[in-house]
Amino acid sequence: MLNSSGASSDNSGSRGLADQDIVLETARMILRRLTEADADNLFSLDSDPGVMRYLTGGVPSTRAFIVEQSLPMMLGLYEQFDGFGFWAAIEKPSGDFMGWFHFRPDRDHPENADLGYRLKKPYWGCGLATEGSRALIDRGFRELGVTKVVAEAMSQNVRSRRVLEKCGLVLEKTFAYPGAPFPGWRPEDCLEVRYGLTRKRWEIARVSGDVGIVHTHPLIHKDSASD
Numbered sequence: 001m002l003n004s005s006g007a008s009s010d011n012s013g014s015r016g017l018a019d020q021d022i023v024l025e026t027a028r029m030i031l032r033r034l035t036e037a038d039a040d041n042l043f044s045l046d047s048d049p050g051v052m053r054y055l056t057g058g059v060p061s062t063r064a065f066i067v068e069q070s071l072p073m074m075l076g077l078y079e080q081f082d083g084f085g086f087w088a089a090i091e092k093p094s095g096d097f098m099g100w101f102h103f104r105p106d107r108d109h110p111e112n113a114d115l116g117y118r119l120k121k122p123y124w125g126c127g128l129a130t131e132g133s134r135a136l137i138d139r140g141f142r143e144l145g146v147t148k149v150v151a152e153a154m155s156q157n158v159r160s161r162r163v164l165e166k167c168g169l170v171l172e173k174t175f176a177y178p179g180a181p182f183p184g185w186r187p188e189d190c191l192e193v194r195y196g197l198t199r200k201r202w203e204i205a206r207v208s209g210d211v212g213i214v215h216t217h218p219l220i221h222k223d224s225a226s227d
């Protein structure tokens, strides 16, 4: 946790992390920048067919794909976009890698922020995806000047859809996946859904309490840390 001066206290799971790498903190997790040292974490995450079910039809990522394509793409976003990107989700207080969230300019409509998440299975079902997503959405509207948050999921991915709905996003359209289907996909896997949350709706929901706001912090600057 951060104390009132913005400094990390001992039970936050942030020990060993450089302050400037932490993007925000919620009750149960720290979101920090990924580094090249996360290759094994990402490989382990993508090795579970259950995690990959609604992404590739259950086909795990190879280590070469992680090291040569996935991780460089993730790290490259930090250089392209200030404050946006992929963030490792670190459990407090253990410091264990739970997965990642992304909050990045949408590929087709970069004025919108695209939300996504991928967690290891032992961490499913306890509200963590919702907690991290709400914090990122809150930070995006408050600090990054975002005007709309969007997200896409496989129509069948009810867990993911539920997370989006709990975060206040509303279904905007259902559409056929425009690319080539992954080898493991079934016909029903080719149906996608798109959700969105405008700033206006977010503001109204904040007032009415529909979108639960998790306490977030701006980037922790080294000169404000007291350790």
Ligand SMILES: CC(C)(COP(=O)(O)OP(=O)(O)OC[C@H]1O[C@@H](n2cnc3c(N)ncnc32)[C@H](O)[C@@H]1OP(=O)(O)O)[C@@H](O)C(=O)NCCC(=O)NCCS
Pocket: 050, 051, 052, 054, 055, 117, 118, 119, 120, 123, 124, 125, 126, 127, 128, 129, 130, 131, 152, 153, 154, 157, 158, 159, 160, 162, 163, 166
């Ligand atoms: C999607 C994912 C991040 C959700 O994480 P999570 O931490 O379990 O999510 P939460 O606990 O915050 O919320 C899950 C919600 O789905 C609900 N849910 C779970 N199984 C469900 C089912 N079969 N039908 C309907 N709802 C279901 C839960 O009850 C919960 O809603 P509730 O709080 O109203 O009860 C996680 O399952 C994951 O990493 N999956 C693999 C990667 C992936 O598919 N990413 C999304 C790509 S679009």
